[in-house]
Amino acid sequence: ITASASEVCAGTTVNYTATPINGGTTPAYQWKVNAMNVSNANNATFAYVPQDGDVVTCELTSNATCATGSPAISNSVTITVNPLLPVSVSITASASEVCAGTTVSFTANQINGGTTPAYQWKVNANNVSNANNATFAYVPQDGDVVTCELTSNAICATGSPAISNSVTMTVNPLLPVGVSITASASEVCLGTTVNYTATPINGGTTPAYQWKVNAMNVSNANNA
Numbered sequence: 477i478t479a480s481a482s483e484v485c486a487g488t489t490v491n492y493t494a495t496p497i498n499g500g501t502t503p504a505y506q507w508k509v510n511a512m513n514v515s516n517a518n519n520a521t522f523a524y525v526p527q528d529g530d531v532v533t534c535e536l537t538s539n540a541t542c543a544t545g546s547p548a549i550s551n552s553v554t555i556t557v558n559p560l561l562p563v564s565v566s567i568t569a570s571a572s573e574v575c576a577g578t579t580v581s582f583t584a585n586q587i588n589g590g591t592t593p594a595y596q597w598k599v600n601a602n603n604v605s606n607a608n609n610a611t612f613a614y615v616p617q618d619g620d621v622v623t624c625e626l627t628s629n630a631i632c633a634t635g636s637p638a639i640s641n642s643v644t645m646t647v648n649p650l651l652p653v654g655v656s657i658t659a660s661a662s663e664v665c666l667g668t669t670v671n672y673t674a675t676p677i678n679g680g681t682t683p684a685y686q687w688k689v690n691a692m693n694v695s696n697a698n699n700a
Contacts, residue, residue, distance in 0.1 A: 477534050483556040484526070485632035490555060492522040492532055500540030506547075508533045528557035561588035563636040565595075565626035573646040574616070582612040582622055584640065590630030596637075598623045618647035651678035674700045 480491040496503045507517035509524065510531050517524075524532065532553045538546040563586075570581040586593050597607035599614070600621050607614075614622070622643045628636040654677035659670050676683045687697035 477532070477550045477553055479532070479553045479555065481555070482553070483558065485558050486528075486560050487525060488557075489523050489525050492524065492534070492553065494520045494522075494534045494536065494550060496520070496536050496538070498538055498540045498543055499536055500538045500543065502539050504537040504539070506535040506537075508535060526555040526557055528555075530555055530557075558632045560632050560634045561628070561630050563588045563626060563628040563630070563633045563638045565589070565624055565638050565640045567622070567624050567640045567643060569622070569643045569645075572643060573648065575648050576618075576650050577615060578647075579613055579615050580645065582614065582624070582643065584610045584612075584624045584626065586610070586626050586628075588628055588630050588633055589626055590628045590633065592629050594627040594629070596625040596627075598625060616645035616647055618645065620645045620647075653678045655679070676700075 477492055477494050481488070484490060492507070494505055503520075505518050505520055507514045507522040507524075509526075511533070514522070514524070522532070522534070526532070532555070534550040536546070536548045536550070538548070540546075565584050565586045567582055567584050569583075571578075574580060582597070584595055593610075595608050595610055597604045597612040597614075599616075601623070604612070604614070612622075612624070616622070622645065624640040626636070626638045626640070628638075630636075655674050656677075657672050657674050659672050661668070661670055664670060672687070674685055683700075685698050685700055687694045
């Protein structure tokens with residue numbers, strides 16, 4: 477007997493063929509798996525989905541005149557069955573919310589990618605040119621959706637190519653910071669106190685002030 481393959485992925489059908497010698501005009505076949513008869517497997521060919529290590533043989537009963545050694549048992553064929561390897565990939569980003577113009581680093585973590593997994597990074601479902609490594613550095617726009625496609629070269633990989641989770645970027649606009657000051661008077665008599673007021677631009681929720689006189693910091697002068 478011969479088999480269409482000696483090593484397959486789990487769930488694959490293997491076709492076996494028996495070649496009789498002196499089987500007569502109507503040879504009778506009985507296929508066996510692990511020495512056990514297979515029901516209704518009585519033809520010269522046998523299609524079977526093996527388990528790893530299954531040993532397949534065929535018993536031939538001849539109707540030839542003067543046949544000897546009948547029934548005869550064939551050689552055995554042992555099939556190696558490799559498990560199915562579900563392929564997947566997940567990505568993480570160094571940040572999901574950044575300021576405009578900031579570079580974000582993305583990293584892909586693959587499962588069952590094989591010895592040489594192939595990566596393709598995508599932004600808004602479009603391939604990014606030359607972005608084919610496990611890491612990807614990119615300056616995003618607000619709302620950009622980043623994903624990664626993984627193609628596996630593992631034996632018996634399933635679900636390849638696989639698409640990762642998506643990371644949606646929030647990109648905040650740059651806020652130029654400024655401050656202007658006004659004085660309660662620009663000309664006074666010697667010894668008169670002058671009140672100064674700072675008006676911040678994009679100072680945030682808790683702006684920090686430092687007043688200066690002649691470019692020198694004034695101690696404890698930290699209010700608006």
